[in-house]
Structure formats: C-alpha cells, structure tokens
Amino acid sequence: MSQKVLDALTTAHAAAIERTESQHGDEIAWVKRDQLVAVATWLKNDPAMAFDAPVFCTCIDRLDWRPLGVAPSQHWSEDKPRFEVCYQLRSSKHRHRVRLKIAVPEHDARLPSLAGLWPAFDWQERETFDMYGIKFEGHPDLRRIYLYEEFVGYPLRKDYPKEKRQPLVRRDDLTRSTSSVGKEK
Amino acid sequence: MPAGLAIAFAIGFCGLFTALAVFIGPKRTNPEKLKPFECGSEPIGSPRGRYSVRFYQVAILFLVFDIEAAFMYPWAVLYNQLSKTDPDGAGPLPAQISMFGFAEMLLFVGILVVALAYVWRKKAIGWE
Amino acid sequence: MGVEITTTRLSDAALWAKAAKQSKLDQVTNWGRKFSLFSYPFVTACCGMEFMSVAAPKYDLARFGAEFPRFSPRQSDLLMVVGTITEKQGPALKRVYDQMAEPKWVIAFGVCASTGGFYQNYHAMPGCDQVIPVDVYIPGCPPRPEQVLDALIMLMDRIQAGRGHSQLAIKREQIIASAAQDEG
Amino acid sequence: MADAQSLRQLVLGRKDVQDLSDTEQDLPPDLMTVNMGPSHPAMHGTVRIVLTVDGEKVVKSDVQPGYLHRCFEKESEHATYTQIFPYTDRLNYVSPMINNVGWAMVAEKLMSIGKDIPKRAEYIRVIVSEMSRITDHLTCVGASAMELGAFGPFLFFLKCREWLYELLEIVSGARLTHTYVRVGGVSKDLPAGFDERLTHTLDEIEKVMVEVEGLLNNNKIFRDRMAGIGAMTREEAIATGCVGPIARACGVDYDVRKDYPYSIYPEVEFDVPVGTTGDCLDRYLVRLEEMRQSIRILRQCLKQIPDGPVMIDDPRCALPPKVDTYNTIESMIRHFKHIVDGIKVPAGETYAFVEGGNGELGFFVVADGTGRPYKAYCRSPSFVHLSTASQLIHGHLIADIVPIFGMINMIGGECDK
Numbered sequence: 001m002s003q004k005v006l007d008a009l010t011t012a013h014a015a016a017i018e019r020t021e022s023q024h025g026d027e028i029a030w031v032k033r034d035q036l037v038a039v040a041t042w043l044k045n046d047p048a049m050a051f052d053a054p055v056f057c058t059c060i061d062r063l064d065w066r067p068l069g070v071a072p073s074q075h076w077s078e079d080k081p082r083f084e085v086c087y088q089l090r091s092s093k094h095r096h097r098v099r100l101k102i103a104v105p106e107h108d109a110r111l112p113s114l115a116g117l118w119p120a121f122d123w124q125e126r127e128t129f130d131m132y133g134i135k136f137e138g139h140p141d142l143r144r145i146y147l148y149e150e151f152v153g154y155p156l157r158k159d160y161p162k163e164k165r166q167p168l169v170r171r172d173d174l175t176r177s178t179s180s181v182g183k184e185k
Numbered sequence: 186m187p188a189g190l191a192i193a194f195a196i197g198f199c200g201l202f203t204a205l206a207v208f209i210g211p212k213r214t215n216p217e218k219l220k221p222f223e224c225g226s227e228p229i230g231s232p233r234g235r236y237s238v239r240f241y242q243v244a245i246l247f248l249v250f251d252i253e254a255a256f257m258y259p260w261a262v263l264y265n266q267l268s269k270t271d272p273d274g275a276g277p278l279p280a281q282i283s284m285f286g287f288a289e290m291l292l293f294v295g296i297l298v299v300a301l302a303y304v305w306r307k308k309a310i311g312w313e
Numbered sequence: 314m315g316v317e318i319t320t321t322r323l324s325d326a327a328l329w330a331k332a333a334k335q336s337k338l339d340q341v342t343n344w345g346r347k348f349s350l351f352s353y354p355f356v357t358a359c360c361g362m363e364f365m366s367v368a369a370p371k372y373d374l375a376r377f378g379a380e381f382p383r384f385s386p387r388q389s390d391l392l393m394v395v396g397t398i399t400e401k402q403g404p405a406l407k408r409v410y411d412q413m414a415e416p417k418w419v420i421a422f423g424v425c426a427s428t429g430g431f432y433q434n435y436h437a438m439p440g441c442d443q444v445i446p447v448d449v450y451i452p453g454c455p456p457r458p459e460q461v462l463d464a465l466i467m468l469m470d471r472i473q474a475g476r477g478h479s480q481l482a483i484k485r486e487q488i489i490a491s492a493a494q495d496e497g
Numbered sequence: 498m499a500d501a502q503s504l505r506q507l508v509l510g511r512k513d514v515q516d517l518s519d520t521e522q523d524l525p526p527d528l529m530t531v532n533m534g535p536s537h538p539a540m541h542g543t544v545r546i547v548l549t550v551d552g553e554k555v556v557k558s559d560v561q562p563g564y565l566h567r568c569f570e571k572e573s574e575h576a577t578y579t580q581i582f583p584y585t586d587r588l589n590y591v592s593p594m595i596n597n598v599g600w601a602m603v604a605e606k607l608m609s610i611g612k613d614i615p616k617r618a619e620y621i622r623v624i625v626s627e628m629s630r631i632t633d634h635l636t637c638v639g640a641s642a643m644e645l646g647a648f649g650p651f652l653f654f655l656k657c658r659e660w661l662y663e664l665l666e667i668v669s670g671a672r673l674t675h676t677y678v679r680v681g682g683v684s685k686d687l688p689a690g691f692d693e694r695l696t697h698t699l700d701e702i703e704k705v706m707v708e709v710e711g712l713l714n715n716n717k718i719f720r721d722r723m724a725g726i727g728a729m730t731r732e733e734a735i736a737t738g739c740v741g742p743i744a745r746a747c748g749v750d751y752d753v754r755k756d757y758p759y760s761i762y763p764e765v766e767f768d769v770p771v772g773t774t775g776d777c778l779d780r781y782l783v784r785l786e787e788m789r790q791s792i793r794i795l796r797q798c799l800k801q802i803p804d805g806p807v808m809i810d811d812p813r814c815a816l817p818p819k820v821d822t823y824n825t826i827e828s829m830i831r832h833f834k835h836i837v838d839g840i841k842v843p844a845g846e847t848y849a850f851v852e853g854g855n856g857e858l859g860f861f862v863v864a865d866g867t868g869r870p871y872k873a874y875c876r877s878p879s880f881v882h883l884s885t886a887s888q889l890i891h892g893h894l895i896a897d898i899v900p901i902f903g904m905i906n907m908i909g910g911e912c913d914k
Contacts, residue, residue, distance in 0.1 A: 026848055052736065053738060054738045058861060060863055065871065067865040119736055145561075146566040148400070166435070218412050222385060227404075312552070312554070358565055359674065396909075399565060402535060432572065434567070
C-alpha cells in the first residue's frame with residue numbers, strides 16, 4: 001500500500017530519484033547523493049507523506065557481493081559504487097514506510113547528514129561512520145560511538161578480518177608461554 | 186558501669202582494631218591504587234575546584250538531625266524508669282506513670298522542629 | 314581463527330606456595346576472610362540477569378556470607394567479573410582491579426568472562442584473564458545459579474588454603490623481603 | 498604607606514575596602530566534570546556519562562555507549578541463519594524469546610513462507626514472547642525500584658521472574674538463553690501439563706503485582722523521585738525514533754502488534770496502555786499495565802491454541818524427521834547439508850520488526866542466496882532510547898539520572914549490539 005509513496009516521490013522529485021523497487025513489501029527509492037537533503041525534507045514536511053518517525057540508518061558494503069541464482073550482471077564489480085547507505089523512514093500518521101538508498105563510491109565516502117531533520121539519525125550516523133567509515137557532512141559531532149578512538153580501520157567492512165584485535169591493555173605479568181595460534185593477521 | 190570505664194573500653198576497642206589493621210594488614214600501594222575511584226574511568230577534572238556552598242549546608246543540617254536521633258537512643262532505653270514517679274521503686278505505693286520522660290523528649294524535639302521549620306522555609310534543604 | 318592461548322605461569326606460583334607453609338595466624342585470618350566476602354559485581358552483560366537470580370531469594374547468596382555487593386573497590390575483596398569484557402572495557406576492569414585492597418580474589422562469571430565464549434571477534438576480549446589474574450572460572454552461558462554457589466565454595470577452599478593469586482603475591486613479597494634482610 | 502596596605506592585604510588576604518562593591522557578588526562555582534563511568538550500578542555496567550555539573554544540577558552530559566559492543570553484525574556474517582539464534586538471544590537478554598521470534602520472522606519474510614507457518618507454532622511463539630515480555634518488565638521495574646531504595650519490590654518481582662524462568666526452562670531447556678525458535682516454527686512442542694502450570698503462575702504473578710503496586714504506586718518517596726523526572730513530549734519521542742513503553746508513555750499510540758500486526762496477534766484482544774505526561778512515573782505505569790495485558794493475552798492463547806505440527810514441513814528450512822534421517826540416505830544428506838550449509842535463503846533484502854520489550858525491534862537482512870546472511874543489521878530500541886538520554890538528563894539533579902536510566906531500560910547487549 002505504500003506504492004503510492006513511490007509514485008508521489010517520483011512525480012515530485014523525478015530528477016532526484018534514480019529508480020524505485022519494491023522487495024518483500026518494503027518500498028525502496030534510490031536517491032541521488034546531492035539531492036538527498038531536498039528529498040528528505042520534502043518527505044518529512046509534505047502533509048501527504050509526513051515521514052516523521054526515523055527507523056534506522058545503516059550501510060551495505062557490496063565488496064564481494066556474488067548472490068546465487070542472480071544474473072552475473074547484478075554481481076558487484078569495480079565500476080559500481082561499493083557502499084549503499086540506507087535510511088528507513090516511517091510515517092506515524094499514514095502508517096506507510098519507505099527506505100531511501102544512496103550509492104556511495106569508496107574513494108570519496110561522503111554523504112550529507114540527515115541528523116538535522118531527524119535527531120535519531122545523530123547516533124545512527126555516528127554508528128555507520130564508526131563501522132563503515134562513511135563521513136556524514138554537517139553532522140553535529142561525528143566521532144566513533146562504539147569503538148575507542150585508538151581503533152584503526154572500520155570493522156564492518158568486508159575486508160576487515162573478524163578476529164583482528166587491537167588490544168588497549170593486556171596483563172604485564174602475563175608471559176605468553178605457549179605460542180598463540182594465528183596471531184593477529 | 187561507671188562512665189569512665191565505658192569510655193576506656195570504647196577507646197581501647199577502637200584503638201585495638203586500628204592498631205591491628207595498621208600493623209598486621211598488608212600494605213601494597215601502587216600509583217594506580219592511589220588515584221580516586223571514578224567508576225573505572227580515568228579521573229577527570231580536579232576535586233580542588235570551587236563548588237557550591239549548598240553541599241556544606243546540607244551536610245551540617247544532616248549532622249544536626251542525625252545527632253538528635255542519636256540522643257533518642259539512651260532516652261528510649263531509660264524510658265521506663267523515667268516514666269515512674271519514684272524511679273528506684275523504693276516507696277510502698279506502686280509507681281504511677283509520670284509524664285516526665287515523655288515531656289522531656291517532647292521539649293528536646295520541639296526545639297529542633299522549630300529549627301527544621303526555619304530551615305525548610307529558607308529552602309536550605311532542597312537544591313533549587 | 315586467531316585464538317590466543319595464554320596460560321599464567323602457575324609453575325612459579327606453586328613453587329612459592331610450597332616454600333611458604335601456612336602459619337597458624339594465616340589459617341585463622343584466612344578462615345575469617347573466607348566467610349565474609351564482599352563482592353564488587355562488575356556486571357556488564359546477560360550473566361547479570363543470572364547474578365540477580367543468584368542474589369535473589371531462591372538461590373540466596375547470603376547463605377554463604379557473600380551477599381552484600383559493595384559498589385566500590387575500596388570496600389570489596391571479591392571481584393565478580395560478570396559478562397563479556399570488551400577491549401573498550403579492559404582499562405576500566407584493570408583499574409577497578411588495581412584499586413582493590415589486597416588480598417583480593419576474582420571470579421570469572423560465565424564463559425564470556427572466562428574465555429570470551431562464542432564472541433571471538435575484534436572487540437570481545439578472549440576472557441578477562443587477559444587483563445587480571447582470575448582465581449575461579451565458572452563455565453556456562455549463563456551459568457546456572459547452582460554453578461555459581463559451587464564456584465563460591467571452591468573459592469572459599471582456595472582462600473582457606475591461601476592459594477589465591479593475591480595471597481601468593483603477598484607471600485612471595487614477604488619471602489623476598491625476608492630473604493633480602495637475611496643477606497643485608 | 499603602599500607597602501603597609503599591601504602587607505595588610507598579604508596578611509589578611511582580604512581585598513581592599515574600596516574593591517568590595519556594596520554587595521559581595523557570589524562568584525559562580527566552577528563546573529565540575531564527573532565520570533558516571535562504565536562500572537556503575539545505575540549504568541547497567543555498560544554506559545559511561547561524562548557529566549558537567551554545577552553543584553548537583555547536570556549542565557552538560559556526554560553519554561558514551563559501546564562498552565558491550567560484541568559485534569553482532571560481524572558474527573552473523575560468519576554464521577548460518579540457524580546459528581544466529583543464540584546471538585539474537587543475547588541482544589536483549591531480558592526478553593530473549595522476542596528477539597528469536599524477530600529473527601525467525603525476517604528469515605521467513607525473505608523466504609516468503611510467512612503465511613504457511615503452522616498455527617500452533619505461531620501460538621507457541623506468542624505465548625513464549627509474552628512470557629518473555631513479562632520477565633522484561635519485571636526486571637526493569639524491579640531493578641529501578643531497587644535503585645530508588647525499594648528493595649522489597651525487587652525481591653518480589655525476582656521471585657515471579659524465577660517462576661517464569663522455570664517455565665521457560667521447561668519449554669526451551671535454558672533459563673535465559675533459550676534459542677528455542679527456528680526458521681519455520683519452533684524447535685520443540687510445549688511439554689505436557691504446561692498450561693496448568695502457566696495459569697497457576699499467572700495468578701500468582703497477579704497477586705504479587707497487586708502487592709507491589711500497593712507498595713509503590715502511592716509511595717511518597719517513589720512518586721517524588723519519579724513524577725516529573727525525565728519528561729519527554731510526543732513530538733520529541735517521534736522525532737528521536739523512540740518506540741515501546743517510552744513512546745507510549747508520551748502519548749504516542751504506536752505498538753507494532755497493533756499497527757503492523759504479525760503472527761496471530763489479530764486473533765487475541767488486548768489494549769495498548771498510553772500515558773500522558775511521558776515522565777518516569779508514566780513509563781512505570783505503562784510497563785505495569787503492559788504486564789497485565791500480556792497476562793491477558795497469555796490466558797486467551799492458552800484457550801485458543803490448536804493442535805498440529807510445530808514446524809513447517811517445507812524441505813527448504815525444516816529438518817527431516819529423525820526416523821527418516823537415520824533410515825534414508827536422502828534425508829541424511831538433507832539433514833547434513835541443512836546443518837552445515839544452513840538454510841538457503843533466496844537473494845534479497847528486507848526489514849522485519851516485532852514488538853520487543855523496549856519497543857520496535859527489527860532486523861534488516863540482506864541475503865545472498867547462501868546459508869549465511871550477507872548483512873544482518875539489528876535495529877535496537879535501546880540504542881535509540883539511549884540517544885535521548887543526555888537530553889532527558891539535562892537540568893535534573895545527579896540523583897535523577899538513576900530513575901531516568903532505570904525507566905529507559907537500556908539493555909547493554911541490545912544497545913551496543
């Protein structure tokens with residue numbers, strides 16, 4: 001029933017919307033990066049849309065994206081942008097939902113921040129920055145939220161090994177008598 | 186129990202246990218242990234800064250009413266004798282109940298209630 | 314799978330324990346200590362729910378004299394590390410352990426505190442013994458309250474025998490100090 | 498003359514008479530920065546607040562979560578769909594069953610088999626979810642009452658929680674980390690005699706709730722510490738994405754079980770309590786009322802539960818029955834492939850959400866057709882509620898942080914994922 005959201009979106013912002021799709025009952029709209037703030041403010045303030053409730057903001061790293069049973073053209077390749085930032089919004093009045101997705105290339109992982117429009121995205125964007133390294137411009141204070149400042153790298157990227165620890169403190173009187181199998185790579 | 190003996194016992198016991206703790210207790214200090222405990226994080230800011238005088242007010246007022254409560258303990262213990270006309274029960278007549286003990290404490294608490302009313306009106310207790 | 318296998322060098326601890334036999338005074342003080350443990354609950358994760366159940370009326374911790382949690386390391390001698398210790402929590406745990414008065418003991422409550430459990434990743438520490446010496450490990454995720462009471466009794470035996478890590482450390486220093494005096 | 502003056506000033510340390518204006522301005526006390534650190538009983542052990550206080554009043558606060566970040570996403574990229582159930586247990590470990598149901602629903606939505614889950618399995622899921630929701634509210638209200646000094650209600654509510662833990666242990670085998678739900682149904686059927694024991698326990702819990710309400714509701718100390726503390730308006734709640742009891746306390750009538758009904762919630766009637774002022778007292782009252790509604794749902798479910806299988810017999814996600822596994826080679830291979838490679842979820846992405854103990858708990862999963870999810874993001878209500886904490890604390894006393902944090906019910910595992 002949110003199909004009308006996508007139709008309204010495409011009519012109002014034809015230029016800003018690259019394409020729309022609907023998967024498993026969720027409406028997805030791909031938005032161009034530079035017109036994201038315009039589309040978002042319209043979605044929030046337009047009485048017919050009234051998306052006043054933010055749900056979540058996260059990022060998908062498409063580095064080794066080779067899904068089974070899908071044409072190879074869909075697989076990820078160097079020329080395609082690596083990151084996709086997703087904002088999920090919900091309207092508490094009309095009860096419809098939409099997910100804005102923005103393609104972000106790896107070399108300049110920048111994005112205008114939506115923390116001004118919905119305060120909930122303040123921390124969620126900090127989390128996305130902490131985990132994926134997407135810099136949100138205009139964010140009040142963009143710093144790591146989960147990890148400690150001394151942490152180097154962005155752990156949720158596909159190329160960061162799961163067990164690569166960067167310990168802050170270890171016991172000094174502990175002598176590692178036995179070799180540790182597969183020390184940090 | 187003569188008072189002097191009681192005081193001696195009190196000082197003796199306290200002295201004994203502090204002496205035991207000082208001499209027998211293991212003392213191993215390291216720089217980490219001497220730092221103030223701030224829930225596990227590095228202590229920030231210095232306690233030497235100037236902070237509001239309200240803390241001192243609240244502490245003093247607590248002291249006043251705490252000691253008032255402390256004075257009630259000996260009174261409560263001796264309440265029975267205080268309420269009898271001849272406390273040591275020497276006379277032939279059965280002891281009647283006298284209001285001496287109760288009135289005494291009422292006076293004591295009454296004074297402090299006046300103080301409490303004054304402090305309450307001056308808002309020295311709250312934190313506005 | 315980078316698994317850090319670390320074993321505290323217990324061999325020298327055993328050597329010092331043998332060398333220093335328990336004097337009568339030690340046995341009496343250890344007897345007093347073991348029945349009046351004040352625990353500092355360093356609670357972080359799901360084991361905290363089971364820690365509540367252990368302290369609650371059904372599996373009462375008070376029966377063993379270890380019920381009264383003290384939320385300041387100055388007044389506690391048993392550090393219960395309850396739940397997952399992450400890298401960011403490491404310095405806080407080490408500082409709380411250092412600020413406790415000797416002799417002190419540590420119980421690793423649950424498999425996350427003992428070995429990191431099934432969180433083998435960049436932020437979960439493989440066991441709190443990477444940071445502080447642990448006396449009793451409790452397996453289980455979360456361990457059943459009976460396991461916790463059993464671990465407490467195990468710790469009491471260890472305290473009575475004077476084989477806690479900090480007890481051995483104090484003993485070792487006394488022996489070194491006395492040895493130095495003999496030569497000096 | 499000059500040095501005598503300065504000498505006097507030196508000795509007395511007093512200012513010169515001319516310097517004093519008619520009234521001595523009281524110098525503003527310096528602001529003190531204090532750590533309400535990770536290891537603090539009111540902070541549930543996993544949040545650090547750097548407080549800038551003027552005396553007792555909080556002027557500025559920097560809330561730092563992340564002390565229990567256990568990398569749910571990174572771990573779930575290396576585990577099959579069924580192996581992720583234990584991780585979801587430990588997200589909101591106060592109501593673990595609801596996380597299991599949430600994760601199962603997102604996988605079923607991706608495989609689009611949500612409609613043909615057997616009715617009995619759906620009923621069992623609702624029963625265990627509502628039991629878990631009651632334990633969540635019991636723990637939250639009990640613990641925050643204890644943090645305000647009321648130790649009695651804490652022990653009463655923990656006694657009730659023990660009864661529910663025993664029942665959940667009979668159902669799933671574990672007191673806290675159940676791992677009971679599977680994609681396509683539940684792993685085991687309810688044991689015999691379960692509904693008599695559950696009805697008996699529910700009556701007992703209602704008696705205890707009456708007792709605790711008698712103790713707390715009109716208790717002067719409790720009301721003074723809770724009423725008017727940490728209030729939040731309706732618009733703020735919606736804009737900051739607050740959900741669950743906290744949003745309902747502000748008057749936002751949003752409950753996923755009513756607004757986006759899933760499973761068999763349309764078949765049971767229950768009401769959604771909504772507060773007015775949005776302060777800690779309303780959150781407490783909303784949680785108590787929700788416990789009553791959950792008990793009401795449980796009673797209806799126990800009456801309406803049909804018989805039948807508890808697992809869908811779709812070969813893609815259900816294990817073959819044991820007798821076939823040991824007798825026919827095909828079932829053995831299917832059993833082996835199912836366990837080792839995991840359930841083949843077709844490629845796609847979706848966001849499924851349930852009404853958790855603290856509100857809308859959702860999973861945003863991107864599947865790539867293999868047995869392991871490509872990305873599994875958990876939208877956790879505690880993380881969103883914690884982001885409003887510094888704004889709620891502002892202007893209150895340090896002692897008010899404790900009830901605010903108690904009523905936000907920030908669960909470390911879910912907040913730091």
